[in-house]
Amino acid sequence: MARVRKAVFPVAGLGTRMLPATKVMPKELLPVVDRPVIQYALEEARASGIEEFIFVTAGGKTLIEDHFDRAEQLFASLLSKGKTEAVAELEAALPRAGQVVYTRQQQPLGLGHAVWCARHIVGDEPFAVGLVDDLILGGEPCFGELIAAHERTGGNVVATMEVPYAHTKRYGILDAGDVDGRLVAAKAMVEKPDPEWAPSRYAVIGRYVLLPEIFEHLDRQDPGAGGEIQLTDAMAKMLGDKPFHGYLFSGQRHDCGDKLGYLEAIVAAALRRPDLKDEFATLLERYR
Numbered sequence: 001m002a003r004v005r006k007a008v009f010p011v012a013g014l015g016t017r018m019l020p021a022t023k024v025m026p027k028e029l030l031p032v033v034d035r036p037v038i039q040y041a042l043e044e045a046r047a048s049g050i051e052e053f054i055f056v057t058a059g060g061k062t063l064i065e066d067h068f069d070r071a072e073q074l075f076a077s078l079l080s081k082g083k084t085e086a087v088a089e090l091e092a093a094l095p096r097a098g099q100v101v102y103t104r105q106q107q108p109l110g111l112g113h114a115v116w117c118a119r120h121i122v123g124d125e126p127f128a129v130g131l132v133d134d135l136i137l138g139g140e141p142c143f144g145e146l147i148a149a150h151e152r153t154g155g156n157v158v159a160t161m162e163v164p165y166a167h168t169k170r171y172g173i174l175d176a177g178d179v180d181g182r183l184v185a186a187k188a189m190v191e192k193p194d195p196e197w198a199p200s201r202y203a204v205i206g207r208y209v210l211l212p213e214i215f216e217h218l219d220r221q222d223p224g225a226g227g228e229i230q231l232t233d234a235m236a237k238m239l240g241d242k243p244f245h246g247y248l249f250s251g252q253r254h255d256c257g258d259k260l261g262y263l264e265a266i267v268a269a270a271l272r273r274p275d276l277k278d279e280f281a282t283l284l285e286r287y288r
C-alpha cells in the first residue's frame with residue numbers, strides 16, 4: 001500500500017465570516033497567540049510524517065507563500081542583535097526547500113473543485129486533505145491518526161467527533177455502522193441535516209485521508225449545495241465501493257473560520273502555553 005506523503009490544503013476561500021479582518025489578509029494568516037492558523041496545520045502534518053505540502057491558493061493569498069519562505073532582511077537584523085535563538089526558531093518552522101507546492105484555484109467553485117486543482121501534483125496515491133480553519137490542539141497529531149487508520153483499513157478515513165444533535169445542521173454527518181474503538185464505519189454521509197433527520201452525532205471535520213479515485217468523481221464536476229463543487233458529494237460516491245471510516249481523533253477541534261470559534265481557539269491555545277498560561281488565566285478572571 002502506498003504511504004501517505006502529501007497533504008493538500010485548500011486555502012482559496014474568501015473568508016467572508018471574518019470580514020473586515022480578511023479583506024486584505026488571508027484568513028489562514030490570522031494569528032492564534034503568536035503564530036498564524038496555517039502554521040498549526042503545517043506543524044501537525046509534519047509531525048504526522050507528511051513530506052509534501054500542497055497549497056491551493058487564490059488571488060490575494062501570496063502572503064501565505066511569503067510566510068513559508070525565509071525572510072533574509074529580518075533574519076539579518078535579528079542576528080545583528082544577537083537573537084540567534086529567534087532565528088533558529090523561525091528557520092525550524094519553515095518547510096524544507098522543495099517541500100511546498102502552490103497551485104491556484106482560479107475561481108471559487110467550491111472545496112471539491114479546490115482539491116481537484118491539486119490532482120496532477122498528488123498523482124495516483126492516497127493523500128491527506130486539511131482544512132486550515134479547523135485548528136486541532138492537544139492529543140496525537142490528527143493527520144497521523146487518520147493515516148494509521150487508513151493503513152489498517154486500506155480506505156478513505158475522515159476525522160469525526162460527536163456533536164450535540166442541536167448542532168448537526170452545521171456539519172456533514174456520518175450514517176454510522178459498526179464502531180470499533182475510535183473507528184466508525186460509514187454507510188453514508190448527510191450534509192448539514194436537521195437534528196430530527198440526523199443519522200448520528202458523528203460530525204465530519206476538516207481532516208481527511210482520501211484515495212486517488214476521488215479525482216475521478218471530482219472530474220465530473222457536478223455542482224452541489226450552494227452551486228459549489230462539493231468534496232462531500234465526491235466522497236459519498238466512494239461509499240460502498242471502497243472502505244470508508246470516520247476516526248474519533250484525540251485532540252480538541254476549534255473552528256477558526258467563525259468569530260466565536262476563533263476567540264475560543266486563542267483562549268485554548270494560550271492556556272496550553274507554559275510561558276503564558278498562568279498569567280493569562282489570571283487575566284481572564286478579570287473578565288468573568
Ligand code: UTP
Pocket residue numbers: 010011012013014015016017018056105107108109110111113114131132133257
Ligand atoms: P469555507 O466554507 O470556510 O468558506 O471553506 P470560506 O470562503 O473559506 O469562508 P467563509 O465561509 O466565506 O467565511 C472551507 C474550506 O474550503 C476552502 C476554504 O479556503 C476553506 O479552507 N475553499 C472553499 C476553497 O479553497 N475554495 C473554494 O472555492 C471554497
